[in-house]
């Protein structure tokens with residue numbers, strides 16, 4: 290697998306691979322946003338974790354990215370950490386899936402739509418990637434609005450186990466193809 294780029298910039302944001310040095314900022318964002326994020330992200334059940342454990346986790350993410358695996362980017366507004374967005378190799382080999390969360394104080398301004406757009410463009414720089422996916426529980430309307438705004442297509446609904454307290458157990462799977470994304474870029 291080819292290593293994903295380390296960073297990308299958008300009009301308002303810097304998206305870059307996180308390292309253990311980002312632990313204080315990311316830990317603070319999570320603490321501030323726990324009530325907002327916990328209904329939807331299963332791993333929040335393990336929070337709070339110690340600073341040492343979070344540094345260790347972030348070191349694992351950095352190594353995974355170096356080895357050509359998933360990339361978990363911090364989203365930075367000027368120098369402030371305001372969320373994470375990841376590119377994950379979870380599905381078919383020709384597909385990358387975007388995952389995300391935003392600091393509770395930075396929603397409603399289009400930052401995740403902007404970050405999601407940049408990550409989709411980045412995903413299609415990878416040879417062999419023909420589709421980018423976003424999956425979310427049906428009850429998570431704010432999450433679903435992101436792919437809708439980006440022009441993704443709702444490809445399927447899948448019944449799945451409930452992993453987080455806000456979920457209904459129906460996963461919406463959105464996708465955009467390489468050709469559709471290129472056509473959208475050409476039209477804007």
Ligand SMILES: CC(C)(COP(=O)(O)OP(=O)(O)OC[C@H]1O[C@@H](n2cnc3c(N)ncnc32)[C@H](O)[C@@H]1OP(=O)(O)O)[C@@H](O)C(=O)NCCC(=O)NCCS
Nearest residue numbers: 326329389390391396397398399400401402424425431432
């Ligand atoms: C999912 C999540 C990232 C969406 O955040 P969000 O703030 O709604 O999304 P965006 O940052 O793209 O902002 C979109 C909102 O900003 C508004 N907006 C303002 N300026 C905008 C701009 N320039 N471009 C796009 N939207 C803009 C939109 O109208 C929209 O507002 P609305 O919710 O009133 O319709 C956030 O709710 C979250 O972190 N949830 C918890 C974690 C989670 O569910 N993760 C996904 C698991 S599958």
